[in-house]
Amino acid sequence: MNRLKTVLMILAGCLAARAGMAQEPDFSVEQIPGRLLESADAVTRYSHTQIMVNDPRNMTWRVRKAITVLNPAGEDYGVAHVFYDKSRKIAELKAGIYNASGRMVRAVKEKEFTDQSAISDISIYEDTRVKYYRPGVREYPYTVFYEYEIRSSNTHYFPEWFPARSPLVSVQDAVYEVICSNGFQVRVKEMHISPGEVADNAGGARVYRWKVNDLPARGEEPFAPPSRNYLPHVMVAPVDFEYEGMKGSFSNWEQYGQWVYERLLSGRDEVPEATAAKITQLLSGAKDDREKVARVYQYVQEKNRYVSVQVGIGGLQPMQAEDVDRLSYGDCKGLVNYTKALLSVAGIPSIYTEVAAGDEQRSYFPEFASFLQGNHIILCVPLQGDTVWLECTSKEAPFNYLGTFTAGRNVLLITPEGGKVTRTPYCENSGSRREATFTMLENGEAAVEVETDFTGALYYDRYELSHANPRQADELLKKLYPLNNLYVEDWKVSHQKEETPLTKEKLLLRVRDFGSISGGRLFLPLNPLNRLERVPVHLPQRRSAVFIAESYEEKDVFEFKLPETYKAEYLPENREITKPFGKFSLSAALEGEVLVYKRVLRLNKGTYPPESYQEVIDFFQEVQQADYQKAVLLKP
Structure with a gap:
């Protein structure tokens, strides 16, 4: 009789739990706190990941997620997806789409998910597939809710848990649970997150639990470290496991x-x-x-x-x-x-x-x-x-x-x-070395010969161009060198794979109206080939350290051959700026009928304090201003 009561109590508890899960969730956007909308493209409304290990040959993953997509930039976060392979079988998969008021507008069955291989050119694990559903909704905001269950006979791998998938996603409610039965042991590494709870449940299983609530989106910042360096996440690994029938420890x-x-x-x-x-x-x-x-x-x-x-x-x-x-x-x-x-x-x-x-x-x-x-x-x-x-x-x-x-x-x-x-070693000697000769004509047109060496991390910088046909190359070069009235007469990309590999680009260009002539003056842009186009944006409050992944240096030497003797009415002053994170210098000098312009921009690999960010902005503003300067030459 006592055994029957126990069974009935367990059954009642399970039914109550299922009933609670079946309640219609409130995914109205009005339920999102205002601070979670700031700097966010998407909001994780609800995320519950539960991993249960009964023994070294029996693991179950249960995942329930709801993501509200706020704008087109957040669409990828709203793709319902699940990875699986021969040993990880999908036991359940479904999804639902909700409008801004929280009303379900579409129920999605497993057969509507696209099924494809999840491998890539670098994949170490070549057996993985993915089922995914992209809603294709164009009315924002909307919410995607999906849930799945996976059962696996392998216990070697526990997914790394990120409550926020990117700095552009905020989190309303996220939970990660790992339940280990029968003495199965795990090791834990917690990063940028409060320590999880560890307790034994009534059945004797050990339960590890992490919870994140009301986490605002951090937002993207220029020169920020990789997001995993600051986003909260948890890694779990087994002590003893089984993989494809092989025991390991x-x-x-x-x-x-x-x-x-x-x-x-x-x-x-x-x-x-x-x-x-x-x-x-x-x-x-x-x-x-x-x-x-x-x-x-x-x-x-x-x-x-x-x-x-x-x-x-x-x-x-x-x-x-x-x-x-x-x-x-x-x-x-x-x-x-x-x-x-x-x-x-x-x-x-x-x-x-x-x-x-x-x-x-x-x-x-x-x-x-x-x-x-x-x-x-x-x-x-x-x-x-x-x-x-x-x-x-x-x-x-x-x-x-x-x-x-x-x-x-x-x-x-x-x-x-x-x-x-x-x-592994860093890429050394990364950068570009560019020499160009501009032969100026009386009408302001320029015939330009350019030779550039790309080294280190920039070895593949002209990969697409090296595989392009003439039409594609013309389009690419006009994007790389956005000069008005540019004509590409010849181009060549070659690779040298010696001890210090480099890619060499040789160009023969013609530019109409390159230098403007007015009142006997020639106005000459000094850096038409390698201008700094963008300056890092100002931020009300910088949170991240300034991170420069690789040292890098640009060296440019441009010679302008003038059609006749000019004298310099205005040349930019020689300039040199030195900061812990970089260096910039330029010089311009008229030597007879040749104007010589030299420019060096260097960034130094490293991590710098957040308060140095304003200095970074000021540095690049000065570089940009210098890059857009013109020489003014006057006929005698």
């Missing part, structure tokens, strides 16, 4: 790296004997190991191409090296593993390396080990007195070149002894 990077090396990489680096012989012949006569690595890298680039590959254990395991060799394609994991295998033929050890690729310079946390802090694989080749880094998915990348996508961040080396956190 780790609490640090050393243990994690051992697991990856032994379970995912070991035994997958064999190449056919014929290929090994070919590599041995290829490396004959190389003067040192560095040259051998360069030859192997070029061989891999010429032979293979990037293709997403959804094979291996859960998509995390690379293809066999012999399969890449036979098929001449692979994903980032397979191409790195293949290059590593070829270097082994030459007796050169190299290291499979996880990295968080992207413009935000995400780094691995040295003190907190977890799955999928990265999204890409690169290859590290330690040499005597040097370390070479290889981006194996690109057929065009220079040898030992990491662009802003993978440079300057903590990465994880997967070695036989375990995982080791190290750092």
Whole structure:
């Protein structure tokens, strides 16, 4: 009898809970506090993420979210979506669209969601798909409510929780719960958020809970650090887990790296004997190991191409090296593993390396080990007195070149002894060096020859132009150099992949009415090719530190050949501005029939106090004013 009462009580509680969940929510925009509308493109009205782990082979995710989209800029935040794969099955998925008054205008069933692959050119995890629904509503504001449940037999990965997805999203109510039963243990890393609550429920499960209420949108700020450096978020990782039937345990990077090396990489680096012989012949006569690595890298680039590959254990395991060799394609994991295998033929050890690729310079946390802090694989080749880094998915990348996508961040080396956190180098010598000759005609027209070198982080700055046809190139160049009456007579982009890679752009241009003539005076724009177009906006209150991700320098030297002898009626004064975050200088001098203009703009990598932001504005205002100055030349 007592057992029956217990069952009935549990059933009643479940029904009451379901009834509460079924109540029509109030998504009226009037219910949003005014402070949550400031600086926001969207508002998270309600977000409840619950992860339940019953044992190392049984995990359930339940998510319920409501996002109010305030304007067209917030549309992407209102896309209902769920990621899944072969081991993460969608048990439930539905959505609803509500108007500004909170009335439902459309119920969306799972079959109306678009289903597609979620992989990318850099994806470390090639088995993921996404179902999404884009409302297509054009009357603002509107609210998207969606909920889903996912069940998984893998417990290696817990999603990183961000109550606010961007500084342009405010949060009315958000909750994250992790419920661990049967002694399942997790580790937690909390960033920019109050410590969560930890308690044991009546059933003996341990419950971790974080809650965020009434969080205003921070708004975007120029030169702000990456948003994850200040937005509240939580990371959770298991101590013991199961992945595709394989048990694992780790609490640090050393243990994690051992697991990856032994379970995912070991035994997958064999190449056919014929290929090994070919590599041995290829490396004959190389003067040192560095040259051998360069030859192997070029061989891999010429032979293979990037293709997403959804094979291996859960998509995390690379293809066999012999399969890449036979098929001449692979994903980032397979191409790195293949290059590593070829270097082994030459007796050169190299290291499979996880990295968080992207413009935000995400780094691995040295003190907190977890799955999928990265999204890409690169290859590290330690040499005597040097370390070479290889981006194996690109057929065009220079040898030992990491662009802003993978440079300057903590990465994880997967070695036989375990995982080791190290750092990729920053892009050095980033910038542009531009020389131009303007041959002026009597009518103010100019024939212009321009030669520009782009180095470091700017190596790919003319990538689109280098692959353009003549019509496309003409359009691109007129956007890059927005001069009135510009005619592109010839252009060429070439790449030099030597020790210091650079991209060279050569242009032959003609500009009608370049210099205006009036009353015997020639008015000559001194910097028509590289003007600073925008100045950072003024902010009533600067919240973020000033962040400059990479050092960068522009050097311009322009010579203006005049049609006859002029004397200078007005030339800008030589100027030099030096600040902790940058430097600017210019000079202009008339030397016979040639006017020589020189300009240098440098930004220094670093993080600077928020109060320096006004100084940054003043600096760029002076640069912009200087860039738009004209020389006034007078006929004698």
